[in-house]
Amino acid sequence: MKIMLAPMEGVVDHLMRDMLTRVGGFDLCVTEFVRVVDQKLPKRTFLRLCPELEHGGKTPAGVPVRVQLLGQHPAWLAENALTAVELGSPGVDLNFGCPAKTVNKSKGGAVLLKETQTLYDIVKSVREAVPENLPVTAKIRLGYEDKALAVDNAMAIAQAGATHLVVHARTKKEGYRPPAYWDYIAKIKQRIAIPVIANGEIWNAAEADKCIQQSACEDLMLGRGALAMPNLAKTIKQGEEPMPWEGVADLLISYSGYEIYGDKGRYYPNRIKQWCGYLRRQYSQADTLFNQIKRLNDAESIVSVLASQSSHADVA
Structure with a gap:
């Protein structure tokens, strides 16, 4: 089983990737999206979102980090994909799932799920630009307003040459409201030959098992669940017990003085408050x-x- 850490805009930056991959259980990370419009982006844009590029394209724990691109123009996405891999990204991921209104209004992310031909054109163009030995992957939702094009979109992406496909088991309209429709992922998997990775509403090991059964997928991508339980990947892969609150407190403390690649966590107070919003799903102490x-x-x-509240607190 492979478990991937999902790209979460404004949350899973290089500091969070480092922390969660140190906890363990992840085989691959995907960056927050690099927005591509109508130009070749400078090197600094990629390095800002993915400083791991200057360190072998991996987190300090050794987990590969793949650059994700978001946009609508096949040629410009292809050109920037080539830049990403030349800088050291171990492949390129394409974002067709972002539900943000501002992104969708500028014809990026999930809104492209209305245009099956555009999905094909983008993936084909990027695949032709990126060296054959490097993966070109994509992430989609089941659709924009409904699921009518879910299979067609997946087939187009596979036929265009994608290496694997991550499917978030909800439409853009459904947002993050439960449930996730894992059985729809199985319908997609039956129709395409490339590996399919299931994503959405996986909060614990039991739900991971249900997802695997209903989606017929061997591999998973974790997003919010990994923030709610930092060792979720290891509970799924290795049967590890959920991290106790004292361990979570230790982790939050370590984040305070975090420095990786010369960048300290300048936004620590706001980030910890934000993180509490996810942790409360699993921990009443949050x-x-x-x-x-x-x-x-x-x-x-x-x-x-x-x-x-940490494991080092004086309990005498």
Whole structure:
């Protein structure tokens, strides 16, 4: 089984990728999207979103990081895909699933699921630009407003030469509301020859098993679930027990002074508060923590609160 860490805009940056891959269980990461419009982007754009490119295209834990591109113009996406791999990305991923209104209004992300031919043209153009030995992958939802084109879109992407396809088991309209329709992924998998990876609404090992059964997929991509339970990948792959709250507190503390590739976590207070929103799904203590820190605006004060909850707290 392979488990991938999902791209989550504004959340899973290189610091979070490093932290979660250090916890373990992940085989591949995908970056936040690089927005491509009508030009060849400079090297600094790629390095800002994926500083791992200057370090072998891997996190410090050794997990490969693939650059993701988002856009609508096949030729410009192809040119920027070539730049990404020349900079060291181990392949390129194409975003056809982003539900954000601002992205969709500018004809990027999930809105392209209305245009099967455009999906084919983009993947084909990028595949022809990227060296054969490197993967070109794509991530889709089941559709924009409905699921009518789910199979057709997947077939177009496969026929255009994609290496594998990640399917988030909901439409753009369904957003992140449960349930995820894993059985639709199985319908897609029956019709295409390339590997299919299931994504969506996987919060624990039991749900991962259900997803695997219903989607008929061997491999998974985890997003929000990995933020809600930092060792989720290892609970699925290795049967590890969910990380206790004390371990989570240790992790949150380590994030405070985080420095990787010369970049410290400047936005620590806001990021920890944001992270609490995911953690409360699995840990009741996250609500308490948020109430304790919601008015704090410096890392030192937040770490002081966390220290009393960590595994190193004085319990005498």
